[in-house]
Structure formats: C-alpha cells, structure tokens
Amino acid sequence: MVAYWSRLRRCLPLSLVLLASTGRADDNGSNEGGVVVYEQGDFGGESLVLDADVSNLADIQGPCGAAGGSFSQCISSIEVPPGWTVLLYERAEFQGQSLSVRSTLSDLRHFPGCGDDWDDCAQSVRIQGQQVHHELTGSSEVHPLDIPDEAGFFIHSHDARNALRIFGSIRALAVLDDTPTFHPYDLVPPTIPSGDDYFPSLNSSWTVNMSRFGFDALVGKRGELFSSALLIRMEVDWKGDDEAFRIRHFFVRSKHWLIGKTWSTMNNLSFLPLAADGRLAGGGAGVRPPQVRYYNTGQNWDYQVSAEYRATAIIQPASRSAMSRVVVPDIAGRVGHRTDRSEVAVVGLLRPNRVQFQDADHEVQKLLGYGGLLGFRYRLNDENHIKLSVSGGTGMGSYLADYAWTNIDVAYNPSTLEFENVDVFTGFLALEHDWAKEWSTTIGGSYLSSERKDFFPELLYNDGYKVLANIFYKRPLLNKQFVFGFEVEYAERTNVNGSRNGTTRASALMYYDF
Secondary structure: OHHHHHHHHHHOOEEEOOOOOEEOOOOOOOOOOOEEEEEEHHHEEEEEEEOOOEOOHHHOOOOEOOOOOEOOOOOOEEEOOOOOEEEEEEEHHHEEEEEEEOOOEOOHHHOEOOOOEOOOOOOEEEEEOOOHHHHHOOHHHOOOOOOOOOOOEEEEEOOOOEEEEEEEEEEEEEEEEOOOOOOOOOOOHHHOOOHHHOOOOOEEEEEOOOOEEEEEEEEOOOOOOOOOOEEEEEEEEOOOHHHOOEEEEEEEEOOOEEEEEOOOOOOOHHHOOOOOOOOOOOOOOOOOOEEEEEEEEOOOEEEEEEEEOOOOOEEOOOOOOEEEOOOOOEEEEEEEEEOOOEEEEEEEEEEEEEEEEOOOOOOEEEEEEEEEEEEEEEEOOOOEEEEEEEEEEEOOHHHOHHHHHHOOOEEEEOOOOEEEEOEEEEEEEEEEEEOOOOEEEEEEEEEEEEOOOOOOOOOOEEEEEEEEEEEEEEEEEOOEEEEEEEEEEEEEEEEOOOOEEEEEEEEEEEEEEO
C-alpha cells in the first residue's frame, strides 16, 4: 500500500483513491493503509491487515482453529488508524452481537459481550471510516436519512493529507392523503387543517426536491495519511419554504469546534428511527440555526455546548405590532453516554427571548425561555431496537421542529397587554425490527402538546398525536446505498375548543446516495 502511494504521488497531483485490499502487516505490525488485528493480546502473535469488510474470517488463513487454521475467533488485540471505525461481529455474515472500535485496543478481554468478552470471538469484520473526515463526525449529527460519510467521490492531494469529497443523493417521495394538509410532504398534527379549511378528499403529491448535493473540503494533519484537522461542509437541497432551494448545512469544523449552520445541539437525531416521513418525532429534529459550538468525545462519553441564533416566534393580534430582537444568543448544552447496547443523551436549553414593541418608545419585554430533552435507545437483541425521546419547555417551541409549524414561542395576552411564554411538551417511542440484512420495519408513535391559554383562538392547535408503521429494503447498488420504503401513518389534532380532525397518509420513499 505504501508503495502504491509512492507511485501515485509521482504520477498525479490529485488522485481519486479507492481502498479495497487485504494483506499482512509488516514485521513490526504497523500498516498505514488499514486496520491491524492480532492473534494475541498486546499486539502479539500473527497479524492481519484489513481495509475492506470480511464476511467470514474462517476464509482467511491464520493461526487459529482446526488444521489449516484461520482468523475466525482469533482476534485478541487491534490497531485502528485515526478516523477509522471497526465493527467486530460475533458470527459470520455480520450477524450476532457487535462491538464498535474507534481506537487501538491492546486487550479485548476488557470488553464484555460475545458470550463473556470479545477476546478470540469475532467471526466477521466491517471496516468503516476509511476517509479523512470521520474523525470529525460528532455523535449527535447522526440521522437515519442523512447521507453516509462513506458516500461520494474523494479527490486526494498527492500526499494524501488534503481531500475534496463530492456527494449527493437522488430522493423521490410520493404521498397519498385522505385529507389535504397545510404541508404536502411533512405530516405532523399541527399541519392538519381545521375549521373551514378541513375537507376530506383523496389527495396525492410527489417530489424529488428532497434530493441533495454537497461537498466537504478536508485538511489533514501534516505527515499523517488520512488524518483530520479541519472540515468545511456545504450541503443543499430544494425543500425549503414553498419547495425552494435552501442551504441545509454550511459550517467549518475542527476537532473540538464548529462554526456555521447545522443541526442544533437541541436535537434528537441519533435516536430517530428510519421513516419515510422524517417527522415521526414529536419535535427537535430539524432546526439548523447558525451557531458556535464546542464539543469533545471520549471512549463512552461526549459533551457539547453551543451558542445559537434563532429568532423568537411570536403570536400577536393584527392590532399589536412587535418583533423579535436577538441580543444574547441561546445557549444549549448536551451530555451523552454510549455502550455497545445503548445510548442516552440529556440536553438543556436557555433562551433570553426579547420582544420589541413597534410603538413610539420601542419598549422591549424580556422573557426567559428554557427547555430540555432526553433521548434514549437500547438494543433488546440482534433484531430489535427501542428508541425514544421526550422534550419540552417554555418559550422555546420553535426549537422543536414539528411544533414549528404553529410558529409559536411567545403569545400576546390582551388582558395584561404583555407577551407570555408558551409551554410545549413532545415525545415519541419507536420499535425497530430487522427481518433480515436488507429488510427492516419501524412501528412508533409521537405526541405533541401545547399550553392552552384563555385568550387563544378556538381553532388554535392544542395537542395531537401520530402513529406509523413502515417497511424498508436496503442494499448496495454499484457500491452505493439504495433504499426503498413504504409507510402508513395516521395523525390527529385537537384544537383549543376541543374539536378534532385526523388524516391518514401512505408514503413511498426511494433514494440512492452517490
């Protein structure tokens, strides 16, 4: 592999690099081009270099097992290059329990699972993170519908230190409703019409505006192959207001800092199940404000703190004219913990809402908003996973993506002639089941509740819920990800005056990441 890089540097200033080979480490056990697994602890015994998936280690000749020998149930220590991730599996064909390894481990006996521990246990291996930027991927940014970090075309500099990743996704969504909603593709309870706007009729829509395109510019560390020091990302789609062009992400990221527009720290992304309608959650999934964030990640823990800019969403009568005035940014903090079976995150948010009256003296009213979120997921067994999230607070409803459709943080009380914070509570619970390697199902439900104030209009949204069930088929196509899913969901809203309306929707989603 090193010789290959030497020839490549002499031939091309910029090269498109594809890594896919398996071989032995050199005499001292090191190899810059892959993961090194060892027969014994403390990197002893025979070794094997891997930079591609191995579905059955029994097919690889090695020192363990019966006559002839193999590397099945023969790994006791492992060296992992920076930015790479290795998944060890209990059984062949990537089945059974798994252990995610992101750093060098000298003794797998210290890691429970796979019977007693992972020493001499793995029978298959997946290799991830062969590109430079994985070292900069934060755990809270993972979303089932996001484009994988492995997707795209990589153009590396002659010394393999810098790179450009160009990626995209062709996505098509079709829906069939029994009632036209306020938004044609995102079904959440507040989007269900009420009053004179509610008229049941069969309605169909389809779009390719979910398709995405973007690039990463990556700067590596001097003297290190496939290292990571700085990442610049831009990603766009055509699903903004009125299905228009928008910038989804635009930020600069280092090992511990992020500056720009991306997901808020107040999110439940890593706990969302795969769903055709990405708004299964009761809230907190889709807000991407400009921000400055500090974050750090350890073996099992991670934390982050961010200062974020987001205007206060105001409900006011036509006779009252006021606007949001942001002086101090919102502050969000997050702490997460991961094991091989579970992940949990606790998030807090503090909002200094300021509402400025548009009258002669431009009076400013200050309202302190705050909120929190708890996310949790747990692997019951190899086929079933539970995911849940609960969140809520006061004066911070616009941070909850589903609730943003009602556009409310504070509301004007005509009896006191002042604005008041509005409370909101939301959550969801989902069960994911893997039928086979390519087939999976999600069933789940969410709830979204708003504070009911005496002065609210009768048809203003008060609370509602949604339930859904789907089935997805996933498989590689031309070495990229192809996914098709079919989903049925029902959502219902209740207004302040107690009136109810509901909508049933069938959705089909197909996408191909390239």
